[in-house]
Ligand SMILES: Nc1ncnc2c1ncn2[C@@H]1O[C@H](COP(=O)(O)OP(=O)(O)OP(=O)(O)O)[C@@H](O)[C@H]1O
Ligand SMILES: O=c1[nH]c(=O)c2[nH+]cn([C@@H]3O[C@H](COP(=O)(O)O)[C@@H](O)[C@H]3O)c2[nH]1
């Protein structure tokens with residue numbers, strides 16, 4: 001059984017990073033909303049694998065009445081607790097201390113001094129001062145501060161703006177810090193989280209990819225027994241890794257369904273079939289549903305309507321194909337952990353910006369159980385798993401590609417003619433990104449291309465025509481927009497500052513090589529207010 005750390009989320013922008021840091025320390029961790037309920041936390045603790053709880057930061061103020069509070073059970077389970085920022089303030093307030101609106105707000109870089117010897121901070125320092133105390137360079141983001149400690153606590157860290165910047169009750173193993181150890185700007189943040197999970201919580205480093213592969217393989221075998229499994233294979237990272245993992249577990253009992261809706265990238269179909277069917281020996285049914293999708297999309301211009309049609313047709317195809325596999329009892333999906341967290345927060349978010357296509361909307365009549373072996377993993381862990389399963393780097397490090405594909409990158413009505421032009425332009429852009437060094441190096445010291453350092457990049461087809469001149473002749477052709485973004489989580493994103501030379505080369509190549517396009521523009525909108533895809 002893995003040791004586990006539970007992270008209660010109070011709404012900080014960086015909660016996920018806490019989970020990342022804990023997992024990097026080799027310990028499994030999960031994020032749940034702060035109000036999951038006492039029952040959940042009690043059940044979670046029942047089997048003895050729960051070793052510690054982290055309380056995240058958050059936008060609210062505990063000085064106001066009906067703001068989030070820590071479920072009381074957290075302080076009663078006898079496991080160590082680490083409060084971060086809002087988590088520290090809530091801990092202080094609830095255990096009998098005092099929190100006030102600070103006069104001095106601290107945002108960004110700060111220095112704090114370890115003012116007492118605590119087990120959490122043993123050996124941790126950016127520099128050691130003349131009196132033997134240690135100095136830490138940290139990242140702060142708060143307005144409130146703890147001004148009175150609860151009984152049993154002593155000061156662990158302080159600075160001028162915040163005399164109680166850290167506190168500890170070492171008997172109960174309750175620790176709290178006002179800064180954010182989970183962000184990399186806090187130089188000793190990793191080390192602090194490491195100490196918390198290993199020294200304070202007593203966790204073993206038992207969360208690593210090779211072990212995970214064998215455990216996951218065993219779990220899949222146990223679950224599905226002799227049944228057959230169907231999986232929608234897109235050629236994207238998640239479903240590909242899921243396919244490779246399930247194939248390792250049950251071999252021929254897995255059938256993948258790869259749907260070509262006519263809106264895939266250039267050579268995607270061939271790539272997927274080559275990789276999975278020919279090289280990995282996975283059973284893949286290649287369904288050419290171009291006519292079906294294009295037929296249904298003809299004349300439709302509204303983005304939401306297009307998305308709904310594509311989602312519906314996907315279900316149709318899966319259903320038809322599943323019916324052909326006699327012993328199929330399971331539908332496998334590449335659902336990953338951020339998908340799970342995101343859907344847990346659904347309902348609170350309000351307006352639908354886009355209906356993301358999802359196989360989750362399958363009708364009950366399908367009668368298949370869900371198999372989601374990547375449910376617990378972050379994207380970079382999924383990638384690591386893919387490599388451990390022998391998938392090539394180019395596949396594992398691909399940018400994500402939305403299920404509706406070029407359907408949401410051709411503005412307005414989707415036509416085959418447009419899709420063909422867009423595929424060519426997109427392939428040129430991606431090829432140049434791959435071939436152009438960014439000047440940055442990976443952690444292992446390998447050169448990174450512009451493809452590596454952007455999170456997602458693609459071309460968008462604009463069904464408007466503009467006038468150009470080529471070889472002394474007039475042209476009146478379509479426009480392509482290039483989009484490249486950098487983002488951690490795809491919820492917010494910056495447009496990538498690609499070098500002008502690179503953009504110039506891509507533009508030249510597209511206009512020269514793709515007949516039908518005579519103008520290329522670059523999208524310099526962030527998300528928000530724009531979104532990553534254009535529809
Ligand atoms: N063309 C397709 N054929 C079959 N299944 C598909 C296709 N496109 C999407 N799907 C299904 O929809 C799921 C969700 O798509 P999504 O794009 O989120 O994940 P992905 O394609 O596996 O990975 P990535 O995020 O890297 O693109 C996929 O895991 C896959 O099961
Ligand atoms: O599988 C998917 N089905 C969809 O319907 C879908 N819509 C957007 N995306 C991807 O989600 C991320 C955020 O995109 P937006 O900023 O456009 O909402 C980006 O990575 C988008 O490519 C989708 N992925």
Ligand SMILES: NC(=O)CC[C@H](N)C(=O)O
Pocket residue numbers: 012056057058059060061084085086087141142143144145
């Ligand atoms: N980042 C945080 O958790 C901030 C906590 C609280 N909102 C404050 O301003 O102090």
Ligand SMILES: [Mg+2]
Pocket residue numbers: 234236237400401402403
């Ligand atoms: Mg995809």
